[in-house]
Amino acid sequence: MAVQYLAANRFGLGRRFDDLAIGDPKMWLSRQLGDYDPAPAATAGLAGRATIATAYVEYREDRQAMRRAAAETPMSEEEKGMDPELRRLSRSAIRRHYVEATAARLTAAIATPTPFPERLVHFWANHFAVSADKQTVIGFVGNYENEAIRPHIMGKFSDLLVAAVKHPAMLLYLDQAQSFGPESPFATRVRNRGNRRSPGLNENLAREILELHTLGVRTVYTQADVTAFAKALTGLTVAGLGRGAGQRLMPSDAEPGATVFIAPLHEPGAQTLLGRRYGAAGAAQAEAILRDLAVHPATARHIATKLARHFTADDPPGALVDRLAADFLKTGGDLASLYRALIASPEPWVAAPTMFKSPWDWTVSMLRALKIPALGEKQNVAAMFTQLGQPIWRPGSPAGYDDKVATWAGSAGLMQRVELASRIAARIGDRVDPRQLAPLVLADALSPETGQAIARADSPGQGIAMLFASPMFLRR
Amino acid sequence: MILSRRSIILSGITVAAAGTLPVFAYAAAATPRRLVFIIQRGAADGLATVAPTGDPAFAAARRTLADETASGAKLDTMFTLHPALATTAGLYSGQQAHFAHAVATAYRDRSHFDGQNMLEGGGSRPYGRSDGWVGRLLTLLPTAERAAIAIAPAVPLALRGTVQVGTYAPSRLPQADGDLIAGLSALYAEDPLLHPLWDSAVKTQELAGDIGGNNGRNGADLGKLAASLMLPADGARVMMVETGGWDTHSGQRGRLNAQLRGLDQLIGALQSGLGPAWNDTLVIVATEFGRTVEVNGTGGTDHGTASTAMLLGGSLALGGKVSADWPGLTPAERLDGRDLRPTRSLESVIAAAVAHHYALDPKRVMTTLYPDA
Numbered sequence: 001m002a003v004q005y006l007a008a009n010r011f012g013l014g015r016r017f018d019d020l021a022i023g024d025p026k027m028w029l030s031r032q033l034g035d036y037d038p039a040p041a042a043t044a045g046l047a048g049r050a051t052i053a054t055a056y057v058e059y060r061e062d063r064q065a066m067r068r069a070a071a072e073t074p075m076s077e078e079e080k081g082m083d084p085e086l087r088r089l090s091r092s093a094i095r096r097h098y099v100e101a102t103a104a105r106l107t108a109a110i111a112t113p114t115p116f117p118e119r120l121v122h123f124w125a126n127h128f129a130v131s132a133d134k135q136t137v138i139g140f141v142g143n144y145e146n147e148a149i150r151p152h153i154m155g156k157f158s159d160l161l162v163a164a165v166k167h168p169a170m171l172l173y174l175d176q177a178q179s180f181g182p183e184s185p186f187a188t189r190v191r192n193r194g195n196r197r198s199p200g201l202n203e204n205l206a207r208e209i210l211e212l213h214t215l216g217v218r219t220v221y222t223q224a225d226v227t228a229f230a231k232a233l234t235g236l237t238v239a240g241l242g243r244g245a246g247q248r249l250m251p252s253d254a255e256p257g258a259t260v261f262i263a264p265l266h267e268p269g270a271q272t273l274l275g276r277r278y279g280a281a282g283a284a285q286a287e288a289i290l291r292d293l294a295v296h297p298a299t300a301r302h303i304a305t306k307l308a309r310h311f312t313a314d315d316p317p318g319a320l321v322d323r324l325a326a327d328f329l330k331t332g333g334d335l336a337s338l339y340r341a342l343i344a345s346p347e348p349w350v351a352a353p354t355m356f357k358s359p360w361d362w363t364v365s366m367l368r369a370l371k372i373p374a375l376g377e378k379q380n381v382a383a384m385f386t387q388l389g390q391p392i393w394r395p396g397s398p399a400g401y402d403d404k405v406a407t408w409a410g411s412a413g414l415m416q417r418v419e420l421a422s423r424i425a426a427r428i429g430d431r432v433d434p435r436q437l438a439p440l441v442l443a444d445a446l447s448p449e450t451g452q453a454i455a456r457a458d459s460p461g462q463g464i465a466m467l468f469a470s471p472m473f474l475r476r
Numbered sequence: 477m478i479l480s481r482r483s484i485i486l487s488g489i490t491v492a493a494a495g496t497l498p499v500f501a502y503a504a505a506a507t508p509r510r511l512v513f514i515i516q517r518g519a520a521d522g523l524a525t526v527a528p529t530g531d532p533a534f535a536a537a538r539r540t541l542a543d544e545t546a547s548g549a550k551l552d553t554m555f556t557l558h559p560a561l562a563t564t565a566g567l568y569s570g571q572q573a574h575f576a577h578a579v580a581t582a583y584r585d586r587s588h589f590d591g592q593n594m595l596e597g598g599g600s601r602p603y604g605r606s607d608g609w610v611g612r613l614l615t616l617l618p619t620a621e622r623a624a625i626a627i628a629p630a631v632p633l634a635l636r637g638t639v640q641v642g643t644y645a646p647s648r649l650p651q652a653d654g655d656l657i658a659g660l661s662a663l664y665a666e667d668p669l670l671h672p673l674w675d676s677a678v679k680t681q682e683l684a685g686d687i688g689g690n691n692g693r694n695g696a697d698l699g700k701l702a703a704s705l706m707l708p709a710d711g712a713r714v715m716m717v718e719t720g721g722w723d724t725h726s727g728q729r730g731r732l733n734a735q736l737r738g739l740d741q742l743i744g745a746l747q748s749g750l751g752p753a754w755n756d757t758l759v760i761v762a763t764e765f766g767r768t769v770e771v772n773g774t775g776g777t778d779h780g781t782a783s784t785a786m787l788l789g790g791s792l793a794l795g796g797k798v799s800a801d802w803p804g805l806t807p808a809e810r811l812d813g814r815d816l817r818p819t820r821s822l823e824s825v826i827a828a829a830v831a832h833h834y835a836l837d838p839k840r841v842m843t844t845l846y847p848d849a
Contacts (some may be wrong), residue, residue: 418656462656
């Protein structure tokens with residue numbers, strides 16, 4: 001049984017060479033639930049929503065000016081390969097907010113004394129995925145994880161859901177900021193003025209909440225439920241981005257980047273969802289729906305399945321899913337209780353690690369092992385994970401990154417890991433003895449074959465690369 | 477006399493660094509003629525490389541990719557060169573480039589490996605020969621001009637034959653990592669997931685000269701390396717350069733642009749690296765087959781038949797010309813309704829160019845290079 005390795009890698013983010021011995025793995029994990037700090041030091045200096053929103057507006061307004069300036073400023077080597085739009089973007093402040101947040105995320109992951117909750121932060125950010133594909137979203141993605149996800153991963157699922165849905169990154173990513181009640185006072189007024197292009201409903205966010213965040217695809221909901229939910233969500237938008245039909249109705253005291261509810265955009269009347277009538281007016285309507293969705297049995301099953309998969313296998317054991325779903329229903333979606341049920345379950349504690357680490361997991365565990373605090377320049381972090389095939393906060397789809405072995409186990413990806421391990425090992429050189437590092441990092445998963453291969457390496461650097469490319473270290 | 481398999485850091489290669497390599501033990505060449513065969517593995521799209529913009533059916537068939545070549549050099553009333561091939565366009569206007577269009581080997585199916593085997597072996601069917609056309613050409617050359625080398629981890633089929641040939645393997649990995657790769661191969665041997673992945677990763681790395689990467693500079697580095705191996709008096713006279721990454725099934729616009737930019741820089745670095753020797757150098761660029769006339773659903777093109785071959789160098793017979801017996805692009809004019817129809821054999825193009833370059837009897841060259849034709 002590789003319980004030490006599983007605790008450190010399946011549940012945690014990999015062992016640092018000088019970490020104290022784990023001891024009892026289940027106690028080690030449970031203790032982290034209490035020690036969790038929702039605001040790690042690494043994220044402290046990052047920009048707030050107002051700064052990010054202002055940066056976006058400036059980017060958009062200055063685009064013309066930047067176009068002119070770009071023609072005069074000599075290009076860096078990196079910029080030469082970019083298309084012009086990306087080049088302008090890369091010079092803008094919103095891109096800088098993204099770069100700084102990715103670097104902070106990596107620093108937090110390497111530094112954290114509570115790697116199990118830190119993994120859960122990554123898990124939930126991917127469950128409620130936003131993707132930095134849209135210019136409006138890029139600057140906000142880091143803030144989203146730090147302000148909507150981190151504070152809520154130990155509380156109720158409903159609070160996590162509401163925080164994620166109401167964050168500007170989500171509202172902008174899934175087009176909520178452009179969705180208006182078809183019969184709202186605002187739309188009616190536009191229509192009465194004879195404007196043929198009357199503002200209307202956008203179902204994107206409503207559908208993805210039902211399909212991805214709560215009930216799960218092809219479960220209990222219908223198209224009518226999607227439409228009703230989309231109507232209930234109208235009125236929610238983001239202040240200070242200076243564009244779109246609702247902006248003139250924005251309260252003058254609204255902070256840029258703040259989530260606001262604008263009543264004249266909201267669809268009036270009751271909505272019926274999953275057979276239940278929601279009569280509350282205004283913002284309370286959507287919130288009531290969200291809180292009911294959060295404790296629905298289909299949601300319990302969906303969350304239980306995804307969590308069980310993340311800690312066992314592509315097809316998680318049915319008994320574990322049942323147990324987690326039951327716990328979720330019993331506690332009304334208490335997440336800490338769910339994690340305790342997971343730790344206490346036998347299914348994750350298999351004989352040997354079988355899941356393939358994602359590029360993020362693998363890189364973080366390597367850097368933790370060596371206690372390398374950072375990777376040179378901040379912009380290297382984002383570029384490196386893009387190269388490894390898992391750009392940070394950019395899964396390209398609201399479904400997030402897939403969580404299966406086949407997603408990450410590819411031949412080119414494997415070669416890239418070996419190359420990166422070689423580069424890092426070359427920088428470490430003979431300052432670390434891989435024969436001493438291997439038993440600390442691989443613990444009870446160190447096989448005689450890997451131990452021999454490392455011992456026979458023709459240089460310490462090659463031994464280190466061998467360790468990080470070893471079959472066990474690639475897995476969790 | 478043979479350079480053993482070695483790894484070097486491709487991105488850091490310079491002429492000076494290459495100068496520290498073991499040198500060939502050949503006497504100075506009696507003539508300074510040199511030959512470079514650049515293989516484009518993966519089926520390069522001849523219709524985007526040398527676009528028949530004057531064909532009325534072109535724009536409709538290529539739809540979203542039709543303007544890929546819009547800003548490229550006009551070669552004549554019919555053809556436009558891809559804009560990424562800027563250096564090559566310069567060579568063309570100086571009568572130092574020739575494009576042969578609608579050409580194909582005798583191979584008519586659409587498998588990469590079979591197609592490459594035919595292109596290199598020069599046989600009449602896949603795996604019909606165990607030696608290659610360059611290898612057979614060497615037997616026609618004076619001893620002093622036979623020094624041949626492939627920038628590849630093993631001797632490619634095209635160079636195999638009775639004359640011994642060297643290889644030189646560039647790799648982005650530091651040299652020590654050849655051992656790391658071997659060590660990992662052993663470590664993964666019993667692992668059902670990692671073994672096949674690693675096997676394929678190592679093969680791909682060996683085969684694919686990633687010329688498109690690093691903004692084309694990989695191509696330039698490769699060209700510099702090739703020139704540095706051919707320039708010395710006792711250096712190689714015949715060379716084969718591997719390039720991969722031409723299989724543009726999706727997102728062709730950006731990928732092909734990067735590939736061609738890499739190829740262009742490779743050619744440019746070769747020309748400038750060889751200096752005056754360029755005037756007596758023939759470069760042949762060819763691929764196993766072309767790509768479909770129509771764009772597919774993912775902004776790319778699928779396996780086709782005829783493509784374009786390039787001849788470059790300082791003393792071409794027909795520099796500054798595109799030669800084509802143009803078949804047309806309407807569905808009825810295509811092969812199987814989908815591919816550019818081949819109207820001339822690639823084998824005859826290669827044989828004619830080689831015969832001219834070495835002032836050899838064209839018939840003898842043809843029967844030696846392509847004995848089964």
